[in-house]
Amino acid sequence: MGMAGCLIQTLVRNRLATPDMIGVNEGASLAVVVFALYLTLGNWPWWASPLGAALAAAALFALCRRPGEQGYLFIVIGIALSELLGALGDFAMSTQPLAHLGSIYLWTMGHFAGVSYQTVKPVALLLLLLCPLMALVNRPLALLRFGDATAQNLGVKVPLVQLGVLALAIVVAALGTAIGGPVVFIAMAAPILASWLARDNLAPLWLSALCGAVLLLGSDTLVRVLAQPEEIPTGIMTRLLGGILLLGLLLKDRRGAD
Amino acid sequence: MTALRAENLHFAYQDKVVLDDVSFSLPRGKLIGIVGPNGSGKSTLLKLLARQLPLQRGTVEIHGKPLLGYSLKALARELAFLPQRPVLAEGIRVEQLVQYGRHPHQGWFNQWSAEDARQVARAREVMQLDAIWQRSAASLSGGQAQRVWLGMILAQNTDLILLDEPTSALDIGHQAEVMEAVHQIAAAGRTVLIVIHDLGVAARYCDELIALADGRVQAIGPARQVMTKALVDRLYDTDVDILPAPGDGAPVIVPRRRTRALQQPTLREHPETEGMQ
Numbered sequence: 124m125g126m127a128g129c130l131i132q133t134l135v136r137n138r139l140a141t142p143d144m145i146g147v148n149e150g151a152s153l154a155v156v157v158f159a160l161y162l163t164l165g166n167w168p169w170w171a172s173p174l175g176a177a178l179a180a181a182a183l184f185a186l187c188r189r190p191g192e193q194g195y196l197f198i199v200i201g202i203a204l205s206e207l208l209g210a211l212g213d214f215a216m217s218t219q220p221l222a223h224l225g226s227i228y229l230w231t232m233g234h235f236a237g238v239s240y241q242t243v244k245p246v247a248l249l250l251l252l253l254c255p256l257m258a259l260v261n262r263p264l265a266l267l268r269f270g271d272a273t274a275q276n277l278g279v280k281v282p283l284v285q286l287g288v289l290a291l292a293i294v295v296a297a298l299g300t301a302i303g304g305p306v307v308f309i310a311m312a313a314p315i316l317a318s319w320l321a322r323d324n325l326a327p328l329w330l331s332a333l334c335g336a337v338l339l340l341g342s343d344t345l346v347r348v349l350a351q352p353e354e355i356p357t358g359i360m361t362r363l364l365g366g367i368l369l370l371g372l373l374l375k376d377r378r379g380a381d
Numbered sequence: 382m383t384a385l386r387a388e389n390l391h392f393a394y395q396d397k398v399v400l401d402d403v404s405f406s407l408p409r410g411k412l413i414g415i416v417g418p419n420g421s422g423k424s425t426l427l428k429l430l431a432r433q434l435p436l437q438r439g440t441v442e443i444h445g446k447p448l449l450g451y452s453l454k455a456l457a458r459e460l461a462f463l464p465q466r467p468v469l470a471e472g473i474r475v476e477q478l479v480q481y482g483r484h485p486h487q488g489w490f491n492q493w494s495a496e497d498a499r500q501v502a503r504a505r506e507v508m509q510l511d512a513i514w515q516r517s518a519a520s521l522s523g524g525q526a527q528r529v530w531l532g533m534i535l536a537q538n539t540d541l542i543l544l545d546e547p548t549s550a551l552d553i554g555h556q557a558e559v560m561e562a563v564h565q566i567a568a569a570g571r572t573v574l575i576v577i578h579d580l581g582v583a584a585r586y587c588d589e590l591i592a593l594a595d596g597r598v599q600a601i602g603p604a605r606q607v608m609t610k611a612l613v614d615r616l617y618d619t620d621v622d623i624l625p626a627p628g629d630g631a632p633v634i635v636p637r638r639r640t641r642a643l644q645q646p647t648l649r650e651h652p653e654t655e656g657m658q
Contacts, residue, residue: 136468266484270468272433277537278457278485323477325470 124306125313125335126257126328127296132314133264133326134288135197138372141310142176142296145201148305149208150179151297152231156212159227160219169242169301176297179208180289233306233358235343246298253295257328260288265325306358308365309335315368383445384409384541384572385430390439392425392596399425401596403439407574409540412567414587414604415576418617421593423576424465427545430574431462443541457485460541461534465549473518475529479504482536504535507569508562524555531562542566544575548582560586584608585631592616608632 128141142148154175158168187200212231216224226237263284266274271281296310313335317327324330342360349355386406392399399422407413415423428434430441432448441448443459451459461482469478482504483497505514508528513521518529527547534542544563548556556579564586567573577583583590583604590607592600594616600607613621613634620637 262484265470266481268468268470269481270464272462272464273467275433275453276431276457276462276464277481278452278454280453318472322472323474325473 124296124299124309125317125331125333125338127292127299128310128312128335129314129317129326129328129331130260130264130288130292130295132311133268134285134292136268137195137198138311138315139198140201141308142292143305143307143310144198144205146179146183146204146208147176147293147296148300148307148310149205149212150182151176151300152305153208153212153215154178155301156215156227156231160215160223167242169246172301173294173297176293176300179204180293229356230304232356233304233361234354234356235303236354238302242302246301249298250295253291256287256291260284260291261326261328264288264328268325303339304356304358306339306361308361308368309339312365312368313338315372382409383407384443385574386440386442387430388440388442390426390429390436390441392422392429392434392437399596400429403593403596403598405591405598405601407541407572408589409572410567410570411588412564412573412575412586413589413591414583415574415591415593416578416580416583416616417593417599421616422596423593424545426593427462427543427574427576431460431543432456433462433464454485457537457539459539460543461537461539462543463530463534463545463547465545467530469518469526471519475510475513475516475518475521475532478518478529479510479532479536482533482538485537500536500538504532507535507565508532522555523551524558527551527555527559528562531559531566535566540572542571542573544573546576546578549578556582580608580613580634581632584634585626585629605632608634 124142127147131140131142131145132138134140151172152175154171155168158171162168183197183201183204186204187196216228216231226234229236263274263279266277266279267281267284267288269277274284275281299306314327314331316334316338317330318324320334321327321330339357339361342364343357346355346357346360383406388404390400390403403422403426415426417423425434429436430448432453436448443451443456448456479501480497483493483500486497486500487493505511508531510529510532513525513529518526521529531544531547534544547563548559551559560582563573563575567588575587577587587604589602590600590604591598592607592612599616600612608623610621610623613619613623622635622637623632624635625631626633
C-alpha cells in the first residue's frame with residue numbers, strides 16, 4: 124500500500140492521489156465481495172482483487188483520460204468513483220442474510236483476523252516478482268516530478284512510464300487489498316513519512332513500502348492493545364489516524380495559500 | 382557546419398494552423414533568437430524541434446540525422462530543452478537538480494562516472510552556483526532559479542540548447558543575469574536557440590534572429606540587420622522608433638504613442654502642494 128501510494132502520488136504530483144482515494148481499492152474490494160458472496164463458496168477469492176482494481180482504474184481513465192495533465196480532476200473524479208463502488212459493495216452485502224456477512228463485513232473495513240498464509244503466500248510471491256519492475260521505473264518516475272517536458276528532455280519516455288507506473292500501482296494496491304481488505308490511508312501516510320525521512324529521494328519507493336508496513340503493524344498492535352480482549356478491524360485505527368493526517372495536510376495547504 | 386536543419390515545417394492544432402512552411406538552418410556555435418508577436422508559433426516551433434510535439438509535416442535534421450532517427454535518450458545527449466515554466470520538485474536542492482542533467486548519459490551499469498562529476502562541476506562554475514549549491518531550489522529568486530535550470534541543461538552537455546522564454550517572468554536585473562549566462566553558454570561553442578519576448582534583449586544578445594508571424598518566417602539573418610523599423614512595424618502592427626543604445630549601439634525599440642493619446646491633458650501636481658513636505 125505504501126509503495127502503491129508513492130507511485131500514484133509521484134505520478135499525479137499530488138499527495139491526495141492514492142489508491143484508496145481514487146477508487147482502486149474500492150474496486151478491488153467490491154470484486155472480492157461479489158465473488159465471495161455470489162460465485163465462490165468456501166475459498167477466499169483474493170485473486171479477484173487485481174481484476175476489480177483494474178476495472179475501477181479503467182473506469183477512472185474513461186472518465187478523465189490523462190492523469191499527469193489534470194491531477195486535481197483525476198482525484199475529484201476518483202473520490203466520486205470510490206464512493207460509488209463502495210456503495211455497490213454495501214448494496215451487495217445488504218442483499219445477504221446478516222449471519223453470512225460477519226467476516227466479510229469486517230474485511231471490507233480492513234481486518235487481519237483470520238487471514239491465513241493460503242492468501243499471503245501467493246500475494247507475497249507476486250509482489251516479489253514485481254520488484255524488478257519497481258526498480259526499473261524508480262528513476263524515470265523521480266524525473267516525472269519535474270513535469271512532462273523536462274522529464275522528456277532528459278530522455279524519459281513519458282507516456283510509457285506513466286502507463287507502466289499506473290499499472291504497477293494498481294496491481295500492487297490490489298494485492299495489498301487482497302490480504303486485509305481496503306485498509307485506508309496507509310497509502311497516503313507512508314510516502315509522506317518516507318519523503319520526510321529521505322529528503323533527497325524524489326520517489327522513495329522502497330522506503331514507502333517499509334513505512335507502510337511499520338504504520339500498519341503499529342496500528343494493528345495499537346488496536347489489539349486498546350481493544351483487549353476484543354478484535355477490532357485495524358482499518359478503523361488507520362482511518363482514525365489517517366483522518367487526522369488528512370486534516371493536517373489540508374490545513375497546511377490552506378495556510379500556504381493564505 | 383549546420384547543427385540543425387528544419388524544412389517545410391507545418392503544424393496545426395485541429396484546424397488552427399500554427400506553423401506554415403517554416404524552413405531554416407542553425408549554424409553551429411551561435412546564439413539564435415526567435416522573436417515574434419504572441420501566438421506567432423514561437424513556442425510551438427521550439428517544442429517541435431525538441432520532439433515535445435509530433436512532427437506533422439516537414440523534416441528536422443540534427444547533425445545531419447533525422448530527428449525521429451534518435452531514441453529519446455540519444456536525442457537528450459544532442460539536444461537540451463528548457464520549457465517555459467519548468468516544474469520544481471518539492472524540497473529538491475540545487476546540487477541534485479543540476480545532477481539530474483546527467484540522466485541521459487547514465488544507464489543501468491554506469492550510474493555515476495567521473496565524467497558526470499566533471500560536467501556537473503563545470504556547470505556549477507559557469508553558472509556561478511557556488512553560493513547557492515546546497516540551498517533548496519524553491520527558496521531561490523527567479524533569476525537564480527533560471528541559472529540553476531541552465532546549470533542542469535549545461536550538465537546535460539549537448540551541442541544544441543533550446544530555451545523557451547527563460548527571461549519572460551523576470552525583472553530587468555535578473556533578465557540581464559540570465560541573458561549573460563546564456564551568452565556565455567553560446568560563447569563556449571554551443572548552439573543556442575532561444576525564444577525571446579523582448580526585442581531589445583534579442584537584438585543585443587543574439588547573433589542571429591528568426592522573426593515569426595502568422596506561423597511563417599518573416600525575416601532571418603544577423604540580429605542587427607533583421608531588427609529594422611519596417612519589420613517591427615509589420616510584425617507587431619504598431620509604429621516604433623529604433624534608437625542606438627548609448628553604450629554599444631544595440632537597437633532599442635520604443636513604440637510611439639498614438640497621436641490621439643499625445644493630445645490628452647497630462648497629469649500634473651496641484652500648484653498649491655508644491656514646495657510642501
